[in-house]
Amino acid sequence: MSAPAADPVLRASGLGKVYPPLTPKGVEVRLFEALSLSVAPGEMVAIVGESGAGKTSLLHLLAALDRATTGTIMCGPTDVSRLDPNPAAAYRNRDIGYVWQAHYLLPEFTAAENVAMPLLARGMGRRAALAAGGEWLARVGLGDRLKHRAGELSGGEQQRVSVARALVTKPRLLLADEPTGNLDAATAENVFSLLQTLHREQGLASVLVTHNLGFAHRCDRVFRLHGGGLETC
Numbered sequence: 363m364s365a366p367a368a369d370p371v372l373r374a375s376g377l378g379k380v381y382p383p384l385t386p387k388g389v390e391v392r393l394f395e396a397l398s399l400s401v402a403p404g405e406m407v408a409i410v411g412e413s414g415a416g417k418t419s420l421l422h423l424l425a426a427l428d429r430a431t432t433g434t435i436m437c438g439p440t441d442v443s444r445l446d447p448n449p450a451a452a453y454r455n456r457d458i459g460y461v462w463q464a465h466y467l468l469p470e471f472t473a474a475e476n477v478a479m480p481l482l483a484r485g486m487g488r489r490a491a492l493a494a495g496g497e498w499l500a501r502v503g504l505g506d507r508l509k510h511r512a513g514e515l516s517g518g519e520q521q522r523v524s525v526a527r528a529l530v531t532k533p534r535l536l537l538a539d540e541p542t543g544n545l546d547a548a549t550a551e552n553v554f555s556l557l558q559t560l561h562r563e564q565g566l567a568s569v570l571v572t573h574n575l576g577f578a579h580r581c582d583r584v585f586r587l588h589g590g591g592l593e594t595c
């Protein structure tokens with residue numbers, strides 16, 4: 363008899379998202395209906411789909427940055443789609459690492475300070491937070507850039523810093539939205555390989571949104587967001 367599958371880290375079911383009209387004569391935007399997605403521990407899932415399909419909107423729901431119109435998103439026992447702003451922020455800080463296409467680093471702060479931010483936000487002392495930030499920078503290959511201002515780093519280095527910032531809190535779930543979209547092919551390969559290595563090392567559940575089909579097919583499962591649902595591809 364095979365071992366029972368581990369409980370998913372994330373289970374979204376019956377998800378629907380409708381953006382209401384922005385003006386009285388505007389139209390609503392219906393993105394998806396009855397969408398389901400389950401991500402197991404250690405699994406890396408890729409989501410592809412044409413521009414405007416709703417990939418970023420879906421990640422925003424999973425990170426409790428926005429609320430679904432219908433459905434549930436369970437992370438452990440918590441339905442994160444119904445959280446008020448403060449518990450939602452706590453959920454993101456505790457459970458989620460997020461990497462965007464743009465790095466959103468604070469350019470005047472050092473690389474180590476940027477990585478330390480989520481730890482400072484949860485109340486850790488400055489010295490310990492900076493030490494952890496430095497350790498994570500070494501892990502992403504930037505041990506010699508701790509005191510560089512983020513604005514002084516190359517695009518690839520900035521994205522490595524944002525990967526370190528996403529993982530310094532030891533999240534369960536990594537959400538990455540076109541993390542290589544702004545990078546040349548060689549740098550994109552480096553950042554994707556880094557994400558995959560850290561995903562495995564940290565035993566994460568990961569969701570990668572990408573337009574790069576080569577990267578997508580190096581993940582465990584690939585879905586296309588199309589026509590309001592996820593199709594296996």
Ligand SMILES: Nc1ncnc2c1ncn2[C@@H]1O[C@H](COP(=O)(O)OP(=O)(O)OP(=O)(O)O)[C@@H](O)[C@H]1O
Nearest residue numbers: 381382391393411412413414415416417418419420
């Ligand atoms: N806050 C909002 N209010 C109204 N409409 C929105 C809002 N956010 C996104 N949309 C619309 O939802 C659709 C999906 O946007 P989304 O950014 O999720 O697409 P995407 O699949 O990530 O595209 P891309 O590949 O270009 O990043 C778009 O048509 C967009 O205009």
Ligand SMILES: [Mg+2]
Nearest residue numbers: 417418419539
């Ligand atoms: Mg997007």
